[in-house]
Amino acid sequence: MNKKTLDIRPLLLLFLLNALGIVVLIINKNEASQDLAVLSSIMCVVSIIAYVIIAKLKLGDPYLFIIVSMLSSVGIIMVSQLNSEAGKKQLIWYIVGVAAFFGALWVYRVLNKRLKKLTLIYYMGAVVLFTATLLFGTRIHGAKNWLFGVQPSEFIRIIYVMCLASVFFEPKSKGKKKLSKSAKWKKLFVSAFIAGTCALFLLLQKELGTLLVFGVVYLVYLYVYGDSKPFLVLNILAVVGAALFAVTVFSHVQERVIGWRDPLGTYENEGYQISLALMAVASGGFGGRGIGNSLPGNLYALESDSIFVVICEELGLMGGFAVLMLYFVLVYRGFKIALSTTNPFNKAVSVGLSVAIGIQTFIIVGGITNLIPLTGITLPFISAGGSSMVSTFMIVGMLQAISSMKGETSDELE
Amino acid sequence: MAEQLLSKVLTFFFVLIIYLFIFVIIRMIYMDIRIMYKKKTGNMADAYLKLINLRRNLDFYVDESYEISDSEIIGRGKKCDIRIADSYLSAKNSRIFKHSGKFYIEDLDSTNGTYLNGEPLGDMAVELLDGDKISLGRSNFLFVLPKSTSDSKRNK
Numbered sequence: 001m002n003k004k005t006l007d008i009r010p011l012l013l014l015f016l017l018n019a020l021g022i023v024v025l026i027i028n029k030n031e032a033s034q035d036l037a038v039l040s041s042i043m044c045v046v047s048i049i050a051y052v053i054i055a056k057l058k059l060g061d062p063y064l065f066i067i068v069s070m071l072s073s074v075g076i077i078m079v080s081q082l083n084s085e086a087g088k089k090q091l092i093w094y095i096v097g098v099a100a101f102f103g104a105l106w107v108y109r110v111l112n113k114r115l116k117k118l119t120l121i122y123y124m125g126a127v128v129l130f131t132a133t134l135l136f137g138t139r140i141h142g143a144k145n146w147l148f149g150v151q152p153s154e155f156i157r158i159i160y161v162m163c164l165a166s167v168f169f170e171p172k173s174k175g176k177k178k179l180s181k182s183a184k185w186k187k188l189f190v191s192a193f194i195a196g197t198c199a200l201f202l203l204l205q206k207e208l209g210t211l212l213v214f215g216v217v218y219l220v221y222l223y224v225y226g227d228s229k230p231f232l233v234l235n236i237l238a239v240v241g242a243a244l245f246a247v248t249v250f251s252h253v254q255e256r257v258i259g260w261r262d263p264l265g266t267y268e269n270e271g272y273q274i275s276l277a278l279m280a281v282a283s284g285g286f287g288g289r290g291i292g293n294s295l296p297g298n299l300y301a302l303e304s305d306s307i308f309v310v311i312c313e314e315l316g317l318m319g320g321f322a323v324l325m326l327y328f329v330l331v332y333r334g335f336k337i338a339l340s341t342t343n344p345f346n347k348a349v350s351v352g353l354s355v356a357i358g359i360q361t362f363i364i365v366g367g368i369t370n371l372i373p374l375t376g377i378t379l380p381f382i383s384a385g386g387s388s389m390v391s392t393f394m395i396v397g398m399l400q401a402i403s404s405m406k407g408e409t410s411d412e413l414e
Numbered sequence: 415m416a417e418q419l420l421s422k423v424l425t426f427f428f429v430l431i432i433y434l435f436i437f438v439i440i441r442m443i444y445m446d447i448r449i450m451y452k453k454k455t456g457n458m459a460d461a462y463l464k465l466i467n468l469r470r471n472l473d474f475y476v477d478e479s480y481e482i483s484d485s486e487i488i489g490r491g492k493k494c495d496i497r498i499a500d501s502y503l504s505a506k507n508s509r510i511f512k513h514s515g516k517f518y519i520e521d522l523d524s525t526n527g528t529y530l531n532g533e534p535l536g537d538m539a540v541e542l543l544d545g546d547k548i549s550l551g552r553s554n555f556l557f558v559l560p561k562s563t564s565d566s567k568r569n570k
Contacts, residue, residue, distance in 0.1 A: 007442060013435040017428065024424050027417060063439055070435055077428075288429070290422035315429050322432040329439055342475050 021077035028292035032084035060403030075382030097393035104397030116345040122163035130201035154391040161352035168225040169348035209377025260373035288316030303384040331358040463555040485511040502551035
């Protein structure tokens with residue numbers, strides 16, 4: 001009794017946006033505009049196929065994929081006009097990302113019953129990946145987080161959420177309503193241990209942005225599932241204490257805070273990046289300078305971490321808000337899936353994944369507009385970078401899998 | 415200079431498309447919520463089934479209520495109109511249908527049977543009245559006929 005017909009309006013708008021983007025690139029005499037036109041038509045075909053597959057096979061939420069495609073399209077166009085080679089790569093990463101999306105969807109659906117028992121395996125996986133990065137990783141711009149061309153921390157993020165979810169979720173137990181005290185505290189300490197180890201590794205790698213994401217995800221889990229106010233307050237105090245400690249001891253943290261408090265006063269040194277970013281955003285004004293007309297100067301990590309500055313300068317305040325609203329709708333769908341699913345483990349996973357995407361956006365957008373101290377992290381789906389694209393697509397694939405399992409038997413029967 | 419202006423104008427449309435997209439998506443979500451809300455309150459249909467069990471005691475997913483229009487097949491299978499993933503249900507468990515203004519329920523040779531007010535259904539279809547209790551597998555439903563339909567029936 002499927003009365004719903006396939007709504008293609010969002011797809012049409014997606015094509016229109018891509019076409020317009022290519023026209024702008026041609027006007028700006030982008031040297032790779034022909035290649036980009038070919039690639040982006042392939043991308044459109046891929047997105048039609050994926051959209052239809054999701055609708056026809058009833059794979060749950062129809063909005064997630066199309067929102068993510070929109071964000072990626074905006075990202076690809078913004079990246080291509082800065083650096084056409086990076087833009088081409090980004091288009092290819094989008095296609096790989098869609099494959100990863102369906103891969104994650106399928107694997108999650110098939111393994112769903114086993115995934116919740118693998119706490120130890122997740123933990124070991126995260127530790128092994130972290131250790132490998134520390135031993136064999138290459139240091140790029142201060143943070144040692146590259147392993148053979150991929151950024152493992154992007155993928156550890158997924159494992160970390162699964163690990164915490166498998167600790168925190170409460171299986172439906174009939175009769176016994178409340179967990180015994182010792183079980184509750186065991187749960188809290190195990191989770192604190194997991195979060196602590198990951199935080200330590202990230203601190204050693206100097207990946208402050210990812211560290212912040214991991215920390216917030218942990219606190220959200222404590223808030224939602226912890227069931228213990230004193231422990232939550234203790235943890236918040238511990239995080240604040242650790243942050244103050246880091247500011248006084250580690251020089252690279254100190255730089256960020258100095259740059260945040262007075263970017264223009266420290267223009268020559270610590271505040272350089274933020275000052276440039278603020279000036280670029282301001283010069284964009286309300287309507288923007290137009291795609292391809294930005295004068296970003298020496299802003300560092302232009303196509304990846306600082307892409308939001310370019311968006312604000314070229315698309316203006318309106319464009320910046322539009323992109324943020326897309327993220328808003330995406331995260332809203334994530335929470336909606338978490339609310340409507342009945343399987344407790346899937347609920348826990350979807351809460352963690354949605355928070356991870358949302359907080360990551362907040363950290364980089366807030367950082368670059370000087371709301372919070374700037375820490376380097378990618379803007380999901382828009383920043384140039386394969387690891388970020390593929391891993392975030394996997395996250396959305398998992399959310400899609402969870403939403404597609406809503407009507408099926410939850411696995412508490414066995 | 416002209417190029418810059420052109421790119422500025424196109425950029426304006428670029429941003430406009432993003433906003434249109436957001437508008438379309440939010441509208442689609444809004445329509446979805448409205449349909450779900452109507453389902454919940456049961457305003458649309460002639461009759462509906464209301465779940466009596468507490469949902470959290472069931473380990474499968476059931477809606478709070480299901481609309482009944484002309485003919486609904488209830489079961490676990492993919493071809494059912496009302497699909498409930500309860501392992502105690504047969505692939506096609508029972509059927510509720512409307513015949514000359516009255517609603518009837520029949521059992522479709524299910525393994526665990528269909529119960530109307532606690533009694534198992536035989537081979538014959540039985541008429542449903544407002545407030546009847548229907549048990550299928552592990553879930554219990556209340557059959558609700560909105561006021562207007564049941565009143566007119568009584569007048570006859």
